[in-house]
Amino acid sequence: MVNEKKHATFGEQLRILRENAGLTLREVATTIEIDPSLLAKIERSQRQPTKVLIKNIASFFNTDEKELLNEFLSDQIAYKILDEEADLNILKVAEEKVSYLKNLRDG
């Protein structure tokens, strides 16, 4: 009862979307105009989607683009932490830096 599917990666969520629609990689890939192999890699987080691609995916599956983009961005951060073996508390620090930098930039 611990890890529901909620925090799957972007790729996993994409795969679920596709499988729920009962479509193959090729079917999705050709209509969004990329190589099926690339789509497969994206589903397995071996390649990163471009923003245009995320937009196309969102419209293909009729899901919210902004939400998909957020999923992708949080993926990137999660993977960075994993492969830097960084302490989770850098997230808190990062958050504080964001407001620090926003203050500098704006007010």
Place this chain on the structure above:
Amino acid sequence: MVNEKKHATFGEQLRILRENAGLTLREVATTIEIDPSLLAKIERSQRQPTKVLIKNIASFFNTDEKELLNEFLSDQIAYKILDEEADLNILKVAEEKVSYLKNLRDG
């Protein structure tokens, strides 16, 4: 009484270290064997330090390498959020994904 220097960027902290030591860019740069211009850019967050460089900086200033590295990593995350104009809550999502992924990888 709001923003103490605590959440300055990596570069700003580096600059503070250098200025507190009363040294010029050139002085620091030559002993850690980089171009002064590169060091200046790093202080202004226009270039990113490599890990080796962080190590050298830490040992030059006698500060903790791991801590400096964390500063740098949190910088990277903060800048990503800023230039993607991402919602701060992706940090929470990222944190959850980290444990999700760790679970997948390990147990």
Place this chain on the structure above:
DNA sequence: GTATTTTTGGACAAAATTTGTACTGAATGG
């Protein structure tokens, strides 16, 4: 003032990373 040193900023080649495709092989289902 002007000379000297420090710092900034742009331009750019070199290096490193990422991307997307082609191709091969394994697995599955007729």
Place this chain on the structure above:
DNA sequence: CCATTCAGTACAAATTTTGTCCAAAAATAC
């Protein structure tokens, strides 16, 4: 069998990042 789907590798092309050089600006000292 044969056809199709997906995984996995290799690699050229594209993109991004890096580090240096140089000149201009800013600060400091004389």
